[in-house]
Amino acid sequence: MKLTSLGKITLSITIGAAVVTGCTAQHPQDASPLPPSLHTEAEQTNPQPKSAAPNRADLLQKSLTQQAKAKETPAPVTTPAPSPEQPLPSAQPAAPSPKPERQANKKPIERREGKPTSTESTKRTSSKALTLSQLVKKYPNLLLLKGSSQKKQIALTFDDAPDTKYTLQVLDILKQHNVKATFFVVGRMAERHPNVIKRMSREGHVVGNHTYNHSLLTKLSDSQFQSQITKTQKIIQNQVGYTPKLIRPPYGEISESQLLWASRNHYVIVNWNVDSKDWRQLSQDQVTSNVLDHAGSGSIILQHSGGGPNQNLSGSVSALPVIIKTLRDRGYELVTLPELLKVSERL
Numbered sequence: 001m002k003l004t005s006l007g008k009i010t011l012s013i014t015i016g017a018a019v020v021t022g023c024t025a026q027h028p029q030d031a032s033p034l035p036p037s038l039h040t041e042a043e044q045t046n047p048q049p050k051s052a053a054p055n056r057a058d059l060l061q062k063s064l065t066q067q068a069k070a071k072e073t074p075a076p077v078t079t080p081a082p083s084p085e086q087p088l089p090s091a092q093p094a095a096p097s098p099k100p101e102r103q104a105n106k107k108p109i110e111r112r113e114g115k116p117t118s119t120e121s122t123k124r125t126s127s128k129a130l131t132l133s134q135l136v137k138k139y140p141n142l143l144l145l146k147g148s149s150q151k152k153q154i155a156l157t158f159d160d161a162p163d164t165k166y167t168l169q170v171l172d173i174l175k176q177h178n179v180k181a182t183f184f185v186v187g188r189m190a191e192r193h194p195n196v197i198k199r200m201s202r203e204g205h206v207v208g209n210h211t212y213n214h215s216l217l218t219k220l221s222d223s224q225f226q227s228q229i230t231k232t233q234k235i236i237q238n239q240v241g242y243t244p245k246l247i248r249p250p251y252g253e254i255s256e257s258q259l260l261w262a263s264r265n266h267y268v269i270v271n272w273n274v275d276s277k278d279w280r281q282l283s284q285d286q287v288t289s290n291v292l293d294h295a296g297s298g299s300i301i302l303q304h305s306g307g308g309p310n311q312n313l314s315g316s317v318s319a320l321p322v323i324i325k326t327l328r329d330r331g332y333e334l335v336t337l338p339e340l341l342k343v344s345e346r347l
Contacts, residue, residue, distance in 0.1 A: 129218070130256050132271075142263045143254070146273040147298035147340035154299045154332045155340040156181040156324075157272065159210060159248065160306035162189055162196035166313045170305040170320065171199060177324045180204045182337040184248040187212035187232030189306060194239050201240040206336045206345045208246035208270070209233060218253045225258045229267075242346035246270055246337055268343050272302040278316030279304055287319040292326055298340070 136143050147153060156174075161167045161183045174181055183200050185207055190197050200207055211217070211228040220228070229247065237243050245268055249258075252271045262269055274294045276287045291301055301323075303316050327334060338345045 132252060132254075135254070135256060135259060138256075139259060139263075142259055142269060144268065144270045144300075144341060146300050149296070149298040152297050152332050153335050153340050154295055154297070154301065154327055155335055155337050156301050156303065157184065157248075157270075157337065158182070158303050158305040159184045160189070160214065160304050161185045161200070162193045163306040164193060164196065166307070166317055167193075167196055167305040169317045170303075171196075171203065171205075173317070173320050173324075174205070175203060177321065179324055179334045180206075180336050181334075182206040182208055182246070183305065184208040184210035184246070185232075185236065186210050186214050186306070187228075187235050190232070190235050190239060197236065197239040206246070206338055207236055207240055207244055208248055208337070209236065209244050209267075210248050211250055214250045216251055216253060217249050217258055218255050222255075222257050222261060225255075226261065229262075245344050245347050266347055268341070270300065270337055270341070272300040274299045274301045276301065276303045276316060276319075278313060278319075279307065279311070281312045281315065283315045284318040284322070287316050288322050288326075291319070291323050295327060295332070297332070300337070300340070 130138065132143075136145060147155065156179065158167075158170060158181060162185060167183075170181075183205055185197060185200075187209075197207065209229060209232050212232045213228070215224075215228060217225050217228075233243050245266065247262060247267050247269050248271065249269065254262075254269060259269060274291060276282075276290050278287050282290070287303075291303075295301060303320070304313055307313055324334065336345070337343075
């Protein structure tokens with residue numbers, strides 16, 4: 001309802017209802033419009049603003065329009081500094097960046113105790129290889145250097161057989177003095193000279209395994225080591241009729257895992273405690289001194305009856321009769337390794 005007062009004339013206009021003037025009710029069709037002069041006077045008495053105030057519907061429509069525009073063109077977001085009265089907003093975790101599919105499907109490296117992966121095998125150095133002396137101390141019953149000192153027995157042993165020069169000379173001397181010894185033969189040489197191996201066995205000597213090609217075992221993998229042993233075993237088996245139980249590693253070197261494999265397969269690993277050092281191509285006197293100055297009860301003496309194509313072992317061969325005679329004169333019995341160590345010569 002809108003009331004307009006002009007002087008003494010009071011007008012009341014109601015749309016779609018009755019018109020009340022003073023205390024008199026009139027129908028809207030009975031009301032006459034204001035003359036132009038009264039319009040002017042009314043505007044001067046109660047001036048209206050040039051633009052009428054918007055109603056609630058207009059405001060709502062305007063707000064919705066502004067929101068729609070804001071969604072279409074988002075304004076840059078600025079984070080106002082929090083006031084002391086307002087609590088700090090909780091930190092929102094950043095969305096994780098997507099990983100490439102290749103990385104997402106990659107399986108972690110599986111680690112197993114005692115079975116490192118191929119990557120780790122080149123980096124891992126925590127388990128340092130044991131030295132020969134450490135192996136002897138750790139496995140005194142698996143890696144043998146000598147026999148019992150309770151009996152005056154000594155074993156003569158010869159490595160790197162057979163050949164057709166020095167081995168035959170050594171066999172002749174042993175036969176002449178009725179001495180039985182132990183020969184550690186190289187497989188590839190046994191293939192070349194089977195008759196020499198057969199003579200050893202026929203004359204009562206013991207044949208042991210010295211690998212197939214005289215490799216340094218600590219430089220071989222376990223499978224390569226096993227192949228060296230088994231290949232030589234077959235060669236000896238075909239020549240002497242049995243598989244040797246005794247193994248001597250070239251240079252006396254062997255790894256812990258190789259030693260344990262040999263033990264599990266019932267082999268006996270035998271080194272020595274008296275080295276003639278004849279492989280240095282020493283003279284007769286030097287070889288004799290190296291042996292006799294260190295030999296005693298239970299000793300295992302190392303000499304060679306074969307070697308490289310240009311290796312001179314004549315000093316060792318010529319020292320052998322002197323060594324045999326002197327040891328016997330001292331009361332020692334010369335025996336084979338199986339007799340000294342109380343083990344079988346064959347598996």
